[in-house]
Amino acid sequence: MSHDLRAELMEILPEEKIPLITRSFDIYGSKRKAVAIIEIPKELGDVEGAIAQALMKINKNVKSVLVKESGREGAFRTRELRLVAGAPDTEVLHREAGCLFRLDPKTVYFSPRESSERDRLTAAVNEGEEVLVMFSGVCPLPIRIAKKHKRIRVTAVELNPEAHNYAIENIHLNRVGDRVLALQGDVREICPKLGRLYDRIAMPLPKGAFRFLDVAVPLLKDEGFLHMYHWADENDLFSEAKGHIRGAAEAGGKVAEFVNWVRVSQYSPRTWKVRIDARISPL
């Protein structure tokens, strides 16, 4: 697709600008209506309109093109996105693995690139489990889990009210209301009041999930599983995250046994998103 974008622009833009056109962009949405999010370097600022038009020409479903104006920021992990072409309404219905997620990438976190990571976590869950998904966004992971397992109960906790509203809609759209309970608020305030224990807790907030381990560990059943995401330096990908989990388990009078530790994706030139899966047992 990126090759097509460059090919499409070959006759329109000066030759020296072509290699600067990004090789990757994200498309959110459906065959009927999609939104593209693209990075455009400063050197291409004067031709961004032409790039956006070309992108829409080769992807007929793309009705709006948004340019990244910042990295992900703040507690909600959203970024500034500027409309460069197409319709200002950027709400989409995104399809993934037979599930539908309505969302607006301008107001909530969602990444189509994390689909295979959701595949992996969904596959790790066993039928009948009680699962807590902290930092649940528009509920892609809880819904994926609930679609696969019919006798499951998933609790989802999300701070961003807009993401929570989409989560409620998405739970309804995917008909998993009997299995997924979405709550809006801070994990630190909501989770200790849930009054139940979990077989499995997912913590998909690489920027700082470890700070909530003191909330997660006491909520796990004996031999419960923790899936924690973390940003790690490329020189030592796993020690820091494992240290946080080990420390939190010990502080809670438990012991952590590491089951998997995987490099998920590159976040910046020297930083990777990693996932640690740990079984937490009584001492």
Ligand SMILES: C[S@@+](CC[C@H](N)C(=O)[O-])C[C@H]1O[C@@H](n2cnc3c(N)ncnc32)[C@H](O)[C@@H]1O
């Ligand atoms: C990296 S995003 C992941 C969202 C979702 N799990 C997904 O994969 O699409 C992290 C989410 O955590 C939420 N968040 C951040 N701090 C939180 C907190 N203290 N309590 C609850 N949610 C929080 C953000 O609003 C954001 O939606």
